[in-house]
Amino acid sequence: xxxxxxxxxxxxxxxxxxxxxxxxxxxxxxxxxxxxxxxxxxxxxxxxxxxxxxxxxxxxxxxxxxxxxxxxxxxxxxxxxxxxxxxxxxxxxxxxxxxxxxxxxxxxxxxxxxxxxxxxxxxxxxxxxxxxxxxxxxxxxxxxxxxxxxxxxxxxxxxxxxxxxxxxxxxxxxxxxxxxxxxxxxxxxxxxxxxxxxxxxxxxxxxxxxxxxxxxxxxxxxxxxxxxxxxxxxxxxxxxxxxxxxxxxxxxxxxxxxxxxxxxxxxxxxxxxxxxxxxxxxxxxxxxxxxxxxxxxxxxxxxxxxxxxxxxxxxxxxxxxxxxxxxxxxxxxxx
Amino acid sequence: xxxxxxxxxxxxxxxxxxxxxxxxxxxxxxxxxxxxxxxxxxxxxxxxxxxxxxxxxxxxxxxxxxxxxxxxxxxxxxxxxxxxxxxxxxxxxxxxxxxxxxxxxxxxxxxxxxxxxxxxxxxxxxxxxxxxxxxxxxxxxxxxxxxxxxxxxxxxxxxxxxxxxxxxxxxxxxxxxxxxxxxxxxxxxxxxxxxxxxxxxxxxxxxxxxxxxxxxxxxxxxxxxxxxxxxxxxxxxxxxxxxxxxxxxxxxxxxxxxxxxxxxxxxxxxxxxxxxxxxxxxxxxxxxxxxxxxxxxxxxxxxxxxxxxxxxxxxxxxxxxxxxxxxxxxxxxxxxxxx
Ligand SMILES: Cc1ncc(C[n+]2csc(CCOP(=O)(O)OP(=O)(O)O)c2C)c(N)n1
Ligand SMILES: [Mg+2]
Numbered sequence: 001x002x003x004x005x006x007x008x009x010x011x012x013x014x015x016x017x018x019x020x021x022x023x024x025x026x027x028x029x030x031x032x033x034x035x036x037x038x039x040x041x042x043x044x045x046x047x048x049x050x051x052x053x054x055x056x057x058x059x060x061x062x063x064x065x066x067x068x069x070x071x072x073x074x075x076x077x078x079x080x081x082x083x084x085x086x087x088x089x090x091x092x093x094x095x096x097x098x099x100x101x102x103x104x105x106x107x108x109x110x111x112x113x114x115x116x117x118x119x120x121x122x123x124x125x126x127x128x129x130x131x132x133x134x135x136x137x138x139x140x141x142x143x144x145x146x147x148x149x150x151x152x153x154x155x156x157x158x159x160x161x162x163x164x165x166x167x168x169x170x171x172x173x174x175x176x177x178x179x180x181x182x183x184x185x186x187x188x189x190x191x192x193x194x195x196x197x198x199x200x201x202x203x204x205x206x207x208x209x210x211x212x213x214x215x216x217x218x219x220x221x222x223x224x225x226x227x228x229x230x231x232x233x234x235x236x237x238x239x240x241x242x243x244x245x246x247x248x249x250x251x252x253x254x255x256x257x258x259x260x261x262x263x264x265x266x267x268x269x270x271x272x273x274x275x276x277x278x279x280x281x282x283x284x285x286x287x288x289x290x291x292x293x294x295x296x297x298x299x300x301x302x303x304x305x306x307x308x309x310x311x312x313x314x315x316x317x318x319x320x321x322x323x324x325x326x327x328x329x330x331x332x333x334x335x
Numbered sequence: 336x337x338x339x340x341x342x343x344x345x346x347x348x349x350x351x352x353x354x355x356x357x358x359x360x361x362x363x364x365x366x367x368x369x370x371x372x373x374x375x376x377x378x379x380x381x382x383x384x385x386x387x388x389x390x391x392x393x394x395x396x397x398x399x400x401x402x403x404x405x406x407x408x409x410x411x412x413x414x415x416x417x418x419x420x421x422x423x424x425x426x427x428x429x430x431x432x433x434x435x436x437x438x439x440x441x442x443x444x445x446x447x448x449x450x451x452x453x454x455x456x457x458x459x460x461x462x463x464x465x466x467x468x469x470x471x472x473x474x475x476x477x478x479x480x481x482x483x484x485x486x487x488x489x490x491x492x493x494x495x496x497x498x499x500x501x502x503x504x505x506x507x508x509x510x511x512x513x514x515x516x517x518x519x520x521x522x523x524x525x526x527x528x529x530x531x532x533x534x535x536x537x538x539x540x541x542x543x544x545x546x547x548x549x550x551x552x553x554x555x556x557x558x559x560x561x562x563x564x565x566x567x568x569x570x571x572x573x574x575x576x577x578x579x580x581x582x583x584x585x586x587x588x589x590x591x592x593x594x595x596x597x598x599x600x601x602x603x604x605x606x607x608x609x610x611x612x613x614x615x616x617x618x619x620x621x622x623x624x625x626x627x628x629x630x631x632x633x634x635x636x637x638x639x640x641x642x643x644x645x646x647x648x649x650x651x652x653x654x655x656x657x658x659x660x661x662x663x664x665x666x667x668x669x670x671x672x673x674x
Contacts, residue, residue: 045463046649097464097650105650108466124468126398139376144613159397160429186399189374195397255521316647319656326645 013221018283019296021063021220024256025055025276028079031088032251034304035078035095035109044095045177046255048109051079053218056275057182058083060223061150064231070118071150072129075110076182076249077122080152084117089157092307098314100250104335105317106325126187127153127160130179134166137175137234139185148234149177150227155201156187166206167240174239178230181244188253189261202244210240217245218275221282224265247275296324344532347379349491350456353498354381354418356536357389361416362576364502365392365671366421367403375389376420378458378517400430404455408438408507411453416502421457424473424511435483438507439482452505454498460610461658463522470654472559475609477509478587478613484508484541485587489562490528494586496539504541513560513610527563542589546598548578553668554598556621557608558584561659565608568664574595577672587617595621596629603634604671608659613641635674638667 032050039048051058058079062071073080081091087102094101095109102112113121118134123129133151140147157163158181170177183201185192198204203216205212215222223245230241248270252259259267280293322333344352358364365388366381372395375382387392396403400421407417421427427434434455441449461470467560478485484506488494494512497615501508547562548569555565562583569579580598599605605625609618618639625637640659650656 033354045651049470094649097652101650103649105653106467106646106648108464108649110468111466111649124466151441156398161399161401161449162429172618187369188377189370189372190395190397194395245551258374316652319653322643322645322648322653322656 010177015283015286015288017063018279019288019292020046021059022276022279022283022293023296023300024059024083025220025279026297027088027303027304028055028058028082029276030304031082031091031307032078034092034308038253046108048095049076049254050249050251051076053270053275054182054184054247055079055219056223056279057217057245057247058152060220061180061225061227064227065118065148065150068118069148069150069231070120071152072110072120072133072136073122074129074154074157075122075126076126076154077110077112081112081114081117081119081122084114084118084119086112086114086119088304088307089310092311093314096311096313096314097149097316099317100310100314101132104321104325112188127157127162128297129153130157130162134167134170134175137170137177140171140176141173146235148231150178150231153179153181153182154187155181155185155192156190156195157181158204159195165282167210167242170240171208171210176234176237176238177240177243178227178234179210179240179242180227181242183244183246185254186249186251186261188257191261200244202242205242209260210242212242212244214246216243217247218228218273218278220275220279339504341531342534343529344491344495345524346488346491346494346512346528347382347517349521349532350380350498350512351375351382351384351497352532353495354502355384355387357499357502358384358392360536363414363416364418365394365415366418366420367394367407369396369398369422370396370419377422378512378514379519380420380456380512385598400426401433405433405437407453407455407625408433408441408451411451412449417453418502419453419455421455423469424457424459425468425471427457427473433482434477434483439480442506443482450505451507451588454501454508454510456510456512458514459511461647461654462515462560464473464649464651466649468648472511472513472611474509474511474558474587475611475620478617482507483588486541486585487511487559487587488514488585489559489583490530491532492530493539493545495532495534496537497585499536500541501536502660503538507564508541511559514561525560525563527566539585541586542591543585544591544594545583545585546580546594547583548581550578550602551577552602553604553606553671554580554581554582554602555606555608555664555668556584556594556595558587558617559610561608561610564659564661565664566660568668569663571665572668577668579668592624592628599625599629600632601666603632605633606664606667606671607637607639607641608664609639609641610659611642612644613639614644616641635671638671640664640667
């Protein structure tokens, strides 16, 4: 399943494209590391779920989408929005609660949405986005448009009723939706081993008549290829698919997590299979030079530092705007 | 034998201790929910219980609220006494059918044949920037439907006594704990909720309000975390010569109407402080009771201090603006006294 670094690049992907992926993955990691630090410093409050360790999933899947396609995201959603080309200044500002943030400070980490990029929104409710994804796909189908929807979820989300109902609708109506399950081995503390009576989560799709594959979620090429096939299937009118991307989160589930449910050794073992290191080795083996990778890393660090600077110098929202967005306005404006 | 004690507990510790005592005393009691096992509940409500009682009595569930809350109802019908945790009350939506249509109504619809004696405990409340799907109180929503009892403690002493009473109650009881009262290290918590708690078992009857501060000029009726804000406002008002009585309802269902009315007969002025949305909720209910049963005693219009009709915003200044604050409560107190 896992490709070795010595293998050539998959045909359709160029070195240049792969370097772009590396930049995205590094941006996701640096962004979330920064959020982690800001939490520790008491500059970000509430809760936040970091995507560190899982970067190849969002990056690989979204690389296989076309303009106009859409995704529904999750509580662990920073990576999805960054991979879509999201504005990290506005993301950082949102996490710091500033008026220049994506949601003007109304939403925070779990509610970032950017419809212009095709992000229908992160979500604070486990599996909450799945029926919405199916509905977006229905919208495309009814309007005879060829766009595709990717519905991201965690492993834990597959045990919510919303998943089961959404999967069945997608299947019986042959909707253009791809369920991408980020199997990072745990819900909060509940492990996949304890919470499923299945060998692999992908097996669940069969009960709905949905084809499914399992991929190494830490290998961006495997993710990208599987996503490309599933998205093509959806776009051609052949209906939904499910991809189980096997990965791991390095950090605690969220702010409240004391890591009591897993061992240091397990975390260390997964760190040996880091998706970013894996991609770097691969690029080097295929002709990229180390200094250009280091250059990308520096540029990413600078961009995230700039985002923080932007956020910290942005104004706080004024409570006079509190009721502005509760309802859309009659004249079609929003806030 | 009651032991003399000055031991202070956080509300989280008081809740887990109450459950521990009932589990030790009654083998029918068991706990079920997400991350309640080795993790101890993300808000500490089941700390230590897994080690003591093992996986058959402290059961970790998948993220399947509809299934495990319904399963608790079924287990209760078969003679057990489940305590089931809904991690945040905001997640009720995915399980509401089991709660509203089954738990709440089965006893009535079956003419008393089927009953569901269980506790559905859940975290509520804002104040730490967790945004609109993790910050609501919503107790009014559950008090609205007949068949559920609704308990909302404001301090560790009440939390323990009310939990033990709730477990023993023959009905489904929804037990709300405010995250900002629990005394967790990782989020801000109101020190006023940390109080002396006896080590032994004791109960507080459901439906009995607590007058936490005596007064003669204004009655504040409130519940949960807002009790402490109301007391703070009362302390400031006292300096200005206004004597405020603070009534902590402790339970919404049953509601201690008697205590509300006798306080109004004394003070003639009513302020309601509610960390729920303003419209169609607890504050309106209390105001209606005052209008229906105590109008002749009132010397000023009733004032309500509640969350305006907006989802709870994330950003700190916005969130602080919607949660009832001490200055907003004081404004209401001043208004009714100067009317
Ligand atoms: C309906 C609902 N139940 C519970 C939660 C609390 N919660 C937030 S994330 C989470 C774990 C989700 O696990 P998974 O789907 O595997 O996603 P991961 O966090 O691992 O990315 C839980 C239980 C929630 N937000 N919504
Ligand atoms: Mg997971």
